[in-house]
Amino acid sequence: MLEIHDLRKVYDGRGRHVEAIASVTLSVAAGELVCVVGPSGCGKTTLLRAVAGLLPVSGGEVAVDGRRVTGPPPGTAVVFQEYGRSLFPWMTVRQNVELPLKEKGLPAGRRRALVAGSLDAVGLADAADAHPWQLSGGMQQRVAIARAVAYEPKVLLMDEPFAAVDAQTRADLEDLILRLWRDLGMTVLFVTHDIDEAVYLGQRVVVLSASPTTVMEDLKIDLPAARDQLTTRSLPRFGELRGHVYRQIQRARAHHDDARGTP
Amino acid sequence: MxxxxxxxxxxxxxxxxxxxxxxxxxxxxxxxxxxxxxxxxxxxxxxxxxxxxxxxxxxxxxxxSGSSFYLPGPAAVGRAFAETWFSARLLDDVLPSVGRLLAGYALAALLGVGLGVPIGSSPRLRATLEPVLEFFRAVPPPVLVPLIMLLAGIDTPMKVLVIVSGCVWPILLNTVEGVRALDEVLADTCRMYGISGMSRLRWFVLRGASPQIMTGLRQALSIGIILMVISEMFASSSGLGFTIVLFQRQFQIAEMWSGILLLGLLGLGLSLLFRRLERWVLAWYHGSGAARA
Structure with a gap:
């Protein structure tokens, strides 16, 4: 469903030549949930923006559903980290969710059903007529998720979506994503800096190196499919996987520092 | 307690x-x-x-009052106000003046927002035009009156043009600024969800820039009133500005004062109306500002 082949990204500006992504090759099968982790500043967001077609690449290729990405691919939705800036503050929650559906040309009845269904799924059926700024951060991110889900995407891209919410809300939203993913059968690429979150959510965890980025490891998460905040996180295997990913990222960081000549 | x-x-x-x-x-x-x-x-x-x-x-x-011939008391001015303005002058002088003001203001708004959106959206266009625009904004509009008289005569088109020539700049420059500062995450959101063309303009660009656009419109309103009066002081035979100058020349001092009073009231009324409009258009902005605070 999602093919990234030898993706390269170089930022060239006024005498500065920054190689952000050296080479990333990665594929995500239809219906799979893959998490991408890496040390901070490793180009995770750059990778996701390239996949979303929001950023031109310097080399290599991204294909979604067999079609090469040159702009935002149809049937793809994104949930951004900055929930406060990704919702239109002048629209109500309902209007925010409905606008992409209008642009898609869906008839009014279908739109109403999708909006009601998705707001219900994220637990915000009562907040449809509120404005985003009247809601808490976690609720705003739920609206963004509802908007993505109502769009009926084949591929859902998430860019550190829960980095700015508190721990309890974060656990709730993680379970919400797992439920929606199972119910709707979307392909999900989930970028995060949180190792626990990656291991808890993913069927696979892709560990990136520090910039210039390559794939350090593509790890299969052999935890039971049914995940639960309490039991899954207390499994010995969860601890092993978590520790493994943690060591990998430490290694990436150390390697990066060596290359820069710092002790 | x-x-x-x-x-x-x-x-x-x-x-x-x-x-x-x-x-x-x-x-x-x-x-x-x-x-x-x-x-x-x-x-x-x-x-x-x-x-x-x-x-x-x-x-x-x-x-x-009473200490000077040029400073009649409130009663005299009040009497003059009622006699002067609740008469044919309301139709002959006041309404045409206000009509020209509104026409010029509306034209300036259309022009300012219409040009401001493309200029604000394009960094290259902005870099080319902005110094020139700042120059035109710096030219005091009254000095354009003689020039515009040469080009457009001395009738209504000239007066409307004078109002447009002064009102357009704050609207244009504020629109440019508002469109330039549109949120990038929202712009990405529009791209991802295929919100483009007219719906992008309507639901994202104009709404997102509306706080700055309203600021420009507010500044333009007071400029518009000034230019309405000034445009009527040159080679004119009707209008509020003309009438006030006429009274002054004929030493109808109370009447002259009543005209100044009327202009003040007109400005006050328009700015109250504008505040209403602004509160309605920017309800989300004030609300989200309060939520952030």
Missing amino acids: SATGPPGDARPATAAGDVRVRGAGAAGDARPGGGVRVRVLGAVRRVVCLVALPALLVLLWWAV
Whole structure:
């Protein structure tokens, strides 16, 4: 469903030549949930923006559903980290969710059903007529998720979506994503800096190196499919996987520092 | 606490009065009419606050008037006001003036927003045009009157053009600034969800830039009123500005003052109307600002 082949990204500006992504090759099968982790500043967001077609690449290729990405691919939705800036503050929650559906040309009845269904799924059926700024951060991110889900995407891209919410809300939203993913059968690429979150959510965890980025490891998460905040996180295997990913990222960081000549 | 105050307490509206209303409601106080009385007192207080300073100024005016031929008292000006403006002049001078003001203002708004959106969206266009635009904005619009008279004659088109030439700049430059500063995450959101063309303009660009656009429109309104008067002082035979100059030349001093009074009231009325409009258009902006604070 999602093919990234030898993706390269170089930022060239006024005498500065920054190689952000050296080479990333990665594929995500239809219906799979893959998490991408890496040390901070490793180009995770750059990778996701390239996949979303929001950023031109310097080399290599991204294909979604067999079609090469040159702009935002149809049937793809994104949930951004900055929930406060990704919702239109002048629209109500309902209007925010409905606008992409209008642009898609869906008839009014279908739109109403999708909006009601998705707001219900994220637990915000009562907040449809509120404005985003009247809601808490976690609720705003739920609206963004509802908007993505109502769009009926084949591929859902998430860019550190829960980095700015508190721990309890974060656990709730993680379970919400797992439920929606199972119910709707979307392909999900989930970028995060949180190792626990990656291991808890993913069927696979892709560990990136520090910039210039390559794939350090593509790890299969052999935890039971049914995940639960309490039991899954207390499994010995969860601890092993978590520790493994943690060591990998430490290694990436150390390697990066060596290359820069710092002790 | 003040629910225990003496029942006949007729202290005029103070902070304690407000507390008592709330306390009375919560406790199901058995004194009917107590809350109403305080509400009335509150309304009276607001009216007093509103009227006090103008009343004081009129009093001052009355005290110093009569000392000079050029400074008639409030009664004389009030009489002149009623006689002058509640007459055919309302139709012949006031309404055409206001009509030209609104026409010029509307044209300037269309032009300013219409040009501001593409300029704000394109960094290259902005880099090319911005110094020139700043220059035109810096030219005091009244000096354009003689030029515009040469180009457009001395009738209505000239006057409307003068108003446009002054009003357009704050609207244009503020629109450019508002469009330039549109949120990038929202722009990405539009791209991802295929929101483009007219819907992007309508739901994202214009709404997102509306706080700055409204700022430009507010500045333009006061400029517009000034230019309405100035455009009528040149080679004109009707309009508010012309009439005031005419009265001055004929030594109808009370009438002249009444014209100035009318202009002040007109400006006040328009700015109150504008504030209404702004509150409605920017309800989300003030709301989200309050939520952030």
